[in-house]
Amino acid sequence: xxxxxxxxxxxxxxxxxxxxxxxxxxxxEILSVLMAGAGDGQQWPRPGEAADLITxxxxxxxxxxxxxxxxxxxxxxxxxxxxxxxQLLGAPVLPATPGSNAYPLDIGIGWGVFALLxxxxxxxxxxxxVLFVVxxxxxxxxxxxxxxxxxxxxxxxxxxxxxxxxWLVEFSAVVLILSKQSGPYYRHKPAQS
Amino acid sequence: MGKRTMQEATFLIxxxxxxxxxxxxxxxxxxxxxxxxxxxMKAGTLYSALERLRADxxxxxxxxxxxxSRLRRYYRxxxxxxxxxxxxxxxxxxxxxxxxSRLKPATGIAT
Numbered sequence: 654x655x656x657x658x659x660x661x662x663x664x665x666x667x668x669x670x671x672x673x674x675x676x677x678x679x680x681x682e683i684l685s686v687l688m689a690g691a692g693d694g695q696q697w698p699r700p701g702e703a704a705d706l707i708t709x710x711x712x713x714x715x716x717x718x719x720x721x722x723x724x725x726x727x728x729x730x731x732x733x734x735x736x737x738x739x740q741l742l743g744a745p746v747l748p749a750t751p752g753s754n755a756y757p758l759d760i761g762i763g764w765g766v767f768a769l770l771x772x773x774x775x776x777x778x779x780x781x782x783v784l785f786v787v788x789x790x791x792x793x794x795x796x797x798x799x800x801x802x803x804x805x806x807x808x809x810x811x812x813x814x815x816x817x818x819x820w821l822v823e824f825s826a827v828v829l830i831l832s833k834q835s836g837p838y839y840r841h842k843p844a845q846s
Numbered sequence: 847m848g849k850r851t852m853q854e855a856t857f858l859i860x861x862x863x864x865x866x867x868x869x870x871x872x873x874x875x876x877x878x879x880x881x882x883x884x885x886x887m888k889a890g891t892l893y894s895a896l897e898r899l900r901a902d903x904x905x906x907x908x909x910x911x912x913x914x915s916r917l918r919r920y921y922r923x924x925x926x927x928x929x930x931x932x933x934x935x936x937x938x939x940x941x942x943x944x945x946x947s948r949l950k951p952a953t954g955i956a957t
Contacts, residue, residue: 675897679893679897681916682870682917682918682919684916685871685917686869686871686874686889686892687889690871690874701888702889705888706888706889706890708890709893709894710890713897720902722902722903
């Protein structure tokens with residue numbers, strides 16, 4: 654096998670880290686860029702080059718991936734990630750709060766659901782949009798219940814206020830993903846992973 | 847992109863495309879020349895940036911060619927990309943002008 658064929662095979666292995674849709678669109682042109690930049694007799698990707706490809710491939714798989722030309726979905730997905738982050742922030746505090754009915758397992762599941770739905774909404778999955786609306790509807794019912802029983806509960810008032818603020822964040826995300834401008838993003842699935 | 851400060855890599859890529867369409871390797875070599883060798887952009891970083899700029903409709907594919915059995919895809923600025931680059935260049939120029947005008951009397955640095 655020639656040196657350039659061996660190098661190309663190794664570059665292809667690195668490019669396999671990228672999402673399939675991205676690879677389908679760009680693999681050949683990235684390969685031509687990599688091969689054009691290779692030195693004479695080079696058989697292995699340079700360490701910096703390999704790290705750069707792997708880092709960008711990981712980022713491409715994990716990033717929200719919504720273009721700014723879709724502002725409603727762009728901000729909705731960020732709000733969903735904010736909800737996931739707030740769940741994590743509450744994890745060490747809420748279960749230890751007297752009168753709170755939050756358990757670490759609930760918070761863990763909540764974080765997982767928000768992170769998954771943010772990821773899937775960012776990729777234009779309509780099921781994720783529907784599921785997020787249902788999820789927030791359930792939270793809305795639970796919040797109404799908490800507010801109605803706040804005087805009978807021993808939970809501190811600040812936990813109810815925090816729940817209302819949290820609900821406002823997730824409800825804003827619902828308004829954004831249900832807006833008219835968001836529709837086309839979910840109908841035309843973006844080319845991601 | 848809004849009114850956020852543009853990243854240097856984005857600025858250099860848009861600048862490389864300002865004079866006409868270029869393929870990936872052409873952009874890398876041009877960015878190196880524009881930055882006087884300071885910025886050595888790698889393929890992974892370049893294509894992440896190109897993907898983002900295409901999604902934001904600041905650049906678009908101009909044409910494709912096959913050279914030595916390899917695909918070359920040429921990119922060009924969109925009118926929105928040109929406007930954004932012009933605005934960013936004006937902002938940087940204004941900041942640099944203020945900086946140099948303040949440095950001159952204080953340190954005697956000639957511009």
